[in-house]
Structures are given as C-alpha cells and as structure tokens.
Amino acid sequence: MPTIQITGGRIIDPSQNLDQVGDLWISRGRILPSGGGNEEAEIVVDARGLIVCPGLIDVHVHLREPGNEEDETIATGAAAALAGGVTSVACMPNTIPPIDTQAAAEFVVLQGRRAKQANVFPVGAVSKGRKGEELAGLGQLVAGGAVAFTDDGSPVSNAGLMRRALEYSKMFDLVIMQHCQVMELTAGGVMNEGFESMRLGLGGMPAAAEDIMVARDIRLAEITGGRLHIQHISTARAVELVREGKRRGIRVTAEACPHHFSLTDERLRSFDSNYKMNPPLRTAEDVAAVIEGLKDGAIEILCTDHAPHAREKKMRELDQAPFGIVGLETLLPITVTHLIEPGHLSWSEAIRKMTINAANLLGLSKGTLRPGADADVTIIDPSTSWTIDASQFRSKSRNTPYDGWEVRGRAHTVVVHGEVRYTLGGIVQETPAGASPS
Amino acid sequence: MPPADAPGSDPAPTAWTRKHLLGLEDLSREEMTAVLDTAESFSEISKRSRKKVPALQGRIVFNLFFENSTRTRTSFSLAAKRLSADTQDFTASVSSLSKGETFIDTAKNIEAMGCDVMVVRHPTPGAPHLLSQHVSSSIINAGDGAHEHPTQGLLDLMTIRRAKGKIEGLTVALLGDIAHSRVARSNIWGLLKFGAKVILCGPPTLVPRSMERLGCEVAYRLEDVLPRCDVINVLRIQFERQQGGMFPSVGEYSQFYMMTQERVRKAKPDLLILAPGPINRGVELTPEVADGKHSAILDQVTNGLAVRMAVLYLVSGKMPAGE
Numbered sequence: 001m002p003t004i005q006i007t008g009g010r011i012i013d014p015s016q017n018l019d020q021v022g023d024l025w026i027s028r029g030r031i032l033p034s035g036g037g038n039e040e041a042e043i044v045v046d047a048r049g050l051i052v053c054p055g056l057i058d059v060h061v062h063l064r065e066p067g068n069e070e071d072e073t074i075a076t077g078a079a080a081a082l083a084g085g086v087t088s089v090a091c092m093p094n095t096i097p098p099i100d101t102q103a104a105a106e107f108v109v110l111q112g113r114r115a116k117q118a119n120v121f122p123v124g125a126v127s128k129g130r131k132g133e134e135l136a137g138l139g140q141l142v143a144g145g146a147v148a149f150t151d152d153g154s155p156v157s158n159a160g161l162m163r164r165a166l167e168y169s170k171m172f173d174l175v176i177m178q179h180c181q182v183m184e185l186t187a188g189g190v191m192n193e194g195f196e197s198m199r200l201g202l203g204g205m206p207a208a209a210e211d212i213m214v215a216r217d218i219r220l221a222e223i224t225g226g227r228l229h230i231q232h233i234s235t236a237r238a239v240e241l242v243r244e245g246k247r248r249g250i251r252v253t254a255e256a257c258p259h260h261f262s263l264t265d266e267r268l269r270s271f272d273s274n275y276k277m278n279p280p281l282r283t284a285e286d287v288a289a290v291i292e293g294l295k296d297g298a299i300e301i302l303c304t305d306h307a308p309h310a311r312e313k314k315m316r317e318l319d320q321a322p323f324g325i326v327g328l329e330t331l332l333p334i335t336v337t338h339l340i341e342p343g344h345l346s347w348s349e350a351i352r353k354m355t356i357n358a359a360n361l362l363g364l365s366k367g368t369l370r371p372g373a374d375a376d377v378t379i380i381d382p383s384t385s386w387t388i389d390a391s392q393f394r395s396k397s398r399n400t401p402y403d404g405w406e407v408r409g410r411a412h413t414v415v416v417h418g419e420v421r422y423t424l425g426g427i428v429q430e431t432p433a434g435a436s437p438s
Numbered sequence: 439m440p441p442a443d444a445p446g447s448d449p450a451p452t453a454w455t456r457k458h459l460l461g462l463e464d465l466s467r468e469e470m471t472a473v474l475d476t477a478e479s480f481s482e483i484s485k486r487s488r489k490k491v492p493a494l495q496g497r498i499v500f501n502l503f504f505e506n507s508t509r510t511r512t513s514f515s516l517a518a519k520r521l522s523a524d525t526q527d528f529t530a531s532v533s534s535l536s537k538g539e540t541f542i543d544t545a546k547n548i549e550a551m552g553c554d555v556m557v558v559r560h561p562t563p564g565a566p567h568l569l570s571q572h573v574s575s576s577i578i579n580a581g582d583g584a585h586e587h588p589t590q591g592l593l594d595l596m597t598i599r600r601a602k603g604k605i606e607g608l609t610v611a612l613l614g615d616i617a618h619s620r621v622a623r624s625n626i627w628g629l630l631k632f633g634a635k636v637i638l639c640g641p642p643t644l645v646p647r648s649m650e651r652l653g654c655e656v657a658y659r660l661e662d663v664l665p666r667c668d669v670i671n672v673l674r675i676q677f678e679r680q681q682g683g684m685f686p687s688v689g690e691y692s693q694f695y696m697m698t699q700e701r702v703r704k705a706k707p708d709l710l711i712l713a714p715g716p717i718n719r720g721v722e723l724t725p726e727v728a729d730g731k732h733s734a735i736l737d738q739v740t741n742g743l744a745v746r747m748a749v750l751y752l753v754s755g756k757m758p759a760g761e
Contacts, residue, residue, distance in 0.1 A: 195648040199463075201563045201584030201623055271564025317541055317562035319583075 009047025055087025055376030067096025085411030105144030166226025336409030591624025
C-alpha cells in the first residue's frame with residue numbers, strides 16, 4: 001500500500017469537529033498523524049479547493065447478489081459506491097436466498113473482498129427466510145460478518161417477533177433496522193395515498209401505514225431497551241415520533257434518502273416508474289418535515305436505499321414495475337444541491353450524517369480521520385456543476401429519477417484501505433516523492 | 439361544421455393540434471369543444487342509409503384491449519369503420535402477453551405492421567401514456583385503470599349538452615364508486631372546465647374527501663343532493679378494482695344509493711340520468727329508472743359512436759377525404 005499525501009484540502013471530519021485546510025497522510029491502510037511522520041509520499045493528491053472527509057458510509061443499499069445479478073452484483077454495486085464517493089456499504093438481506101445464515105453473510109463478505117471496490121458489510125435478516133415468523137440465527141449472522149439486522153424489503157409485521165428481535169439483539173449491541181409499514185394499509189398501493197393518488201387513480205399507501213409502525217416499534221424499543229433504527233423515513237408524523245422518542249431517551253435512530261427530501265408525489269403525474277419507490281414519494285409537507293428532521297438531528301443518517309432494477313423490469317406498467325431507484329451515484333450531488341446549497345445543512349453536518357453517525361450505527365471503526373483509523377477517505381469537489389447522466393453509471397441498472405438533472409458537488413477521488421480506488425476521469429495521479437503537486 | 443361525407447372543410451377543430459388523446463385533464467375547454475362540435479357533425483352519418491365516409495381510408499386502427507370491454511371496443515371499431523379505416527382487434531388474453539412478452543413490445547410489433555392509431559384500454563393507470571413514449575402511432579386512451587376514460591367523458595358532455603343545451607351552470611352529481619372510477623375522473627375534468635358544479639356522492643369509502651381540492655362538492659347522503667341536481671351520472675361499483683370491504687353489502691349500498699323512482703321524484707322534473715354502463719339493474723338503478731323518461735343511457739351509446747369518430751378523425755391529422 002502506497003503512502004499518500006493529500007495536500008491543501010479543506011479537511012472536514014465531524015468525528016473530531018475538524019474543519020480546516022491542511023494535508024492528510026495515509027500509509028499502510030491507516031491515517032497517519034498530522035505531517036505524516038517520517039513517511040515519504042508515493043502518491044500526492046492535490047486537494048486545493050476540494051473537501052477531504054472520511055469515506056462516506058451508506059447504511060442502506062441493495063446489491064441483489066445472490067439471486068438477481070441482472071440488476072446488480074456486489075462488484076458492480078461496490079463500484080457504483082466508489083463513483084458516488086461511498087467507501088462502505090451495508091447491504092440488505094432481501095436477496096435470493098436471503099442473508100439469514102452465517103454462510104450467506106460470509107458469501108457477501110467474500111464477494112465484497114473479491115470485488116476490491118468499496119467495503120461491503122452484510123446486514124442479516126431478522127427472521128428466517130425473511131418470513132417474519134421465527135428469529136434468524138442472529139449470533140451466527142454476526143459470526144458471518146453481519147453488522148445489523150433487518151427484514152427490509154418488508155417490515156417485521158409481527159409485534160411479538162419484533163419485540164424478541166429487539167431484546168435478543170442486545171447481546172450483540174447491534175441495531176434492528178425496520179422498514180416501517182403496516183402492510184394491511186398499503187396492499188395494492190403504488191404511490192403515496194392522497195390527493196395525487198386520487199387524481200391519478202393509482203392505489204395509495206397512506207402515511208399512517210408508516211407512522212403506526214414507527215410508533216409501535218419505538219414503544220417496543222422502549223420496553224426492551226433494544227436499538228431500533230427507522231429506515232428510509234418519509235412522513236412528517238414519523239419524524240415527529242422519532243424526535244419524541246429520542247427526547248424520552250429511547251434508543252431510536254433514523255435515516256433519510258435523497259428522494260424523500262428532493263421529490264414529491266406530484267412527480268407520479270408522469271406515470272414514470274422511476275418515481276415509484278417504497279416508502280413512496282410523499283407530499284411537500286412531508287419533504288419539509290424530513291428536511292427539518294435532518295436539520296434538528298431527529299434524523300442523523302443520510303443513505304440511499306440503492307435499489308437497482310434492470311431496465312426491462314422498470315419498463316413495465318406502473319403497477320407491475322418494481323419499487324425503488326438506484327442512489328449510490330446521486331447521494332452526494334443531491335445532498336449538496338438540496339440540503340447544503342439551500343442552507344439546510346452545513347458541509348460538516350451533512351458529512352457527519354454520512355460518516356461517523358453511520359459508522360456508529362453499524363459499530364464500524366470507520367467514519368473518522370483520526371490517526372490510526374482505517375484509511376477510507378473521500379475527496380469531494382464541492383463546487384463543480386454537472387449533469388447527471390444515467391448512461392454513465394457504474395451501477396448495472398439505470399433506474400433513477402435524476403437523469404439529466406443539473407447538480408453541484410461530486411466525488412473527486414476515493415481512497416479505500418489506503419489505496420486510491422477511484423478518481424473522477426479514472427486517472428490516478430502519481431507524483432514522485434519530493435515533487436510538488438501540480 | 440364539416441360536410442358529413444367529406445369532412446375536408448375542417449369542422450372547427452382548429453383548437454385541436456394533438457397527436458394523442460390521453461385524458462381530459464390535459465385538454466382545454468376549446469379542445470373539448472372542438473371534439474364535441476366535430477362529433478355533432480359526424481352524428482348525422484349514423485342516420486344515413488349508407489353509414490360510411492372515406493375520411494380515414496387507408497389508415498389502420500388497432501384496438502389494443504388489455505382489459506375486458508364490449509361497448510367501448512365495439513364503439514371504436516364501428517367508428518373507425520364508418521370513417522373507412524381498416525380496423526384490427528387485439529385481445530390480451532389470447533396474445534403473446536400470456537407468453538411473457540411485455541406490453542410495450544406487443545405494441546411495437548403491432549406498430550411494425552403499419553398501425554396508425556392505437557386505441558388502448560389497460561387496467562393500469564398511465565399505461566397509454568407509457569405507450570405514447572415508445573411508439574410513434576397516435577394513442578387514444580380507451581380507459582386506463584381508475585385514471586381516465588376520456589371518450590366516455592366527452593360522450594357524457596355531448597349527451598348533457600344535447601339534452602340541456604348547455605353545460606355551464608348545471609349541477610351534475612356523480613353517484614357511486616368515485617374512488618375507482620375512470621369515468622368519474624374524466625367527467626370531473628370535463629364538467630369543471632365547462633363551468634358545471636360537480637357533486638360527488640357515495641359512501642365515504644368510495645368518495646375521497648381529497649376530491650374537494652379539485653373544486654368538487656363531496657356528499658355522502660343522496661337525499662341531500664337530489665333536489666339540486668340537473669344531471670346524475672350513476673357510476674358502477676368497480677368490484678374488480680377494489681380490495682373489497684368498501685361497504686358492508688350490495689344490499690346496503692343499494693338501500694342508500696340506488697336511483698329509484700321514489701328518489702327521482704325528489705329531484706328536479708327535468709333531471710337527466712346518465713350511466714356509463716354496464717349498468718347493474720337493481721344495484722345502482724332500478725329498471726324503471728334505467729328505462730324511464732329521465733334516462734339518457736342509450737343516447738350516450740349513440741353519442742359515443744360520434745365522439746369516437748371525431749377523436750379518431752382529429753388525432754389522425756384531419757386527413758382530407760380520398761387522400
């Protein structure tokens with residue numbers, strides 16, 4: 001592993017409350033103390049005008065392998081992550097077969113290592129077969145590398161099982177992530193239930209379906225003392241419930257995805273399946289509440305719910321097309337354009353939600369630039385304006401509503417395990433020791 | 439008005455510039471008026487002994503029906519034939535869709551056979567819109583799920599306009615299953631743009647309060663609404679589009695919402711009753727009402743043919759006769 005000197009960048013590391021211009025040194029996969037000690041740089045990255053931060057962590061992605069490799073593989077998903085500035089992903093267990101055994105978790109870890117792109121961490125299923133009936137072997141999943149548990153794709157509907165999961169997972173101090181949705185209220189739904197669904201004649205999924213499950217699970221977290229994480233929060237009331245739960249000292253966290261703070265259900269007027277996701281796009285009031293939750297800390301994590309689907313699947317009629325959009329390559333620019341530039345979040349606040357907060361959620365020793373930490377670093381060009389072009393995605397799928405959007409901010413260079421694994425344009429600039437960076 | 443045998447003098451449809459008819463939400467009052475005026479001129483053709491004009495000679499109209507239909511498909515077929523177009527029916531249940539082919543690929547194959555106009559009925563809202571982005575034929579929405587049924591909306595407007603001489607200022611109630619009705623949605627857009635007052639009446643599970651935002655009145659008690667109505671459009675319960683359990687029983691629904699002679703007597707003497715069909719006698723309206731003097735149900739069918747001729751003619755680019 002080369003010794004890398006990243007020079008003249010604006011180093012933002014919320015884990016240390018750090019926001020200053022300086023150099024960052026990396027060697028043998030670790031962050032070096034300031035100045036780099038006695039090391040000599042083999043690679044020098046000129047980061048003047050750029051932001052240098054801990055590698056971004058996405059706690060919620062779907063990589064589709066095994067079972068739906070036509071949509072994405074662990075290798076293509078992890079490459080897409082790098083192109084988006086993401087150095088670690090936690091992948092959901094709704095694969096075929098699901099990640100509900102130690103062997104299945106180990107398969108993900110192995111494929112992630114083979115891909116040698118972003119770090120890939122499996123999230124284990126809460127229940128066997130994700131059927132919501134019996135607890136999966138949570139301890140064995142941990143032994144296989146699982147960093148959290150969820151039945152995502154669907155909720156743990158059975159309140160008794162959810163209670164047991166929250167109780168049992170305390171022995172590992174790992175979090176139960178929940179896709180909050182009362183299925184009886186969303187059956188047949190394609191989009192948010194409300195004025196727009198009524199206008200379009202499309203089946204609706206009421207906000208209350210999310211709110212009720214969030215309320216139930218926060219109460220279960222309270223009585224069990226377990227760690228609850230609300231995935232892809234999308235409604236105003238759910239944000240308020242999380243805020244209230246935190247106030248009462250309950251161990252609850254929440255995440256939000258770019259589509260839930262940048263798009264509303266009015267987009268479905270186009271009948272474009274790239275606006276079909278679950279939870280669905282909500283109203284402008286919900287979008288405002290999600291942004292407010294991000295601002296006041298009720299929502300402490302930004303992630304993608306990266307959900308790749310092959311073109312032929314998304315081309316189907318709206319009720320037959322699958323839910324979800326790809327997100328790894330648009331997380332950063334949509335965050336910059338819709339949260340940072342309008343002044344909702346500072347750079348430091350946004351980066352915190354994609355680094356140390358995410359690392360803490362999953363118990364990873366990442367998300368920081370402290371000396372000795374894993375050398376996962378993202379260098380961001382904060383001011384570049386560009387047009388999102390889905391045809392250029394590294395993801396195997398192209399299902400994005402952001403194709404053609406004019407955005408700001410982009411990953412410039414990405415370092416994983418002390419290796420430069422991505423640079424915009426694909427060029428890694430190597431500068432001989434002693435030479436000045438251009 | 440065009441001469442009926444050669445509508446080359448351009449029947450006032452200067453307002454019409456569209457290639458497709460996907461819904462009434464997008465249409466202006468002027469565009470709808472253009473269709474209605476054109477339909478009026480075409481309706482004369484049906485009264486002749488030789489019910490055919492060469493307006494669309496050489497054109498191919500495909501009926502792509504991915505959902506069951508009798509009257510709409512027949513009406514479109516007949517309308518196309520009266521304009522001398524070649525017509526071909528496509529039925530999803532006996533097509534390659536059952537072999538796994540996608541809806542879009544099926545349509546592309548049909549287009550490759552030289553189709554000019556696709557009349558599309560589909561159980562999914564937005565399916566005709568999706569198709570319009572993938573094929574170059576003109577698309578006419580013949581009903582997309584619970585979204586819109588624009589030709590039905592237009593024929594209802596035509597029927598009201600003929601019976602009442604106007605639409606503006608009338609009070610029109612849509613009665614029954616509003617939530618799952620594409621007819622309701624097209625009627626609402628059309629009626630509101632023509633300046634009618636629209637009342638939506640039915641049980642709360644079938645009449646969403648959010649419709650008020652469109653400018654409609656929402657009411658749950660038919661008795662409260664009846665005396666104010668100039669027109670009542672009796673909509674069918676869309677059992678095929680419901681999850682079920684929207685009301686306790688058909689009997690209970692009929693008790694509260696079926697149009698009976700007794701209820702008709704509580705309305706204005708010149709009440710006009712429409713029903714898009716298929717009508718369920720004894721559920722949404724009694725046979726006496728369906729066949730009574732207030733009913734315009736069969737007029738709707740007749741007007742539907744003229745409206746569909748007009749729409750086929752207009753989307754086909756007003757091709758002169760004999761071209």
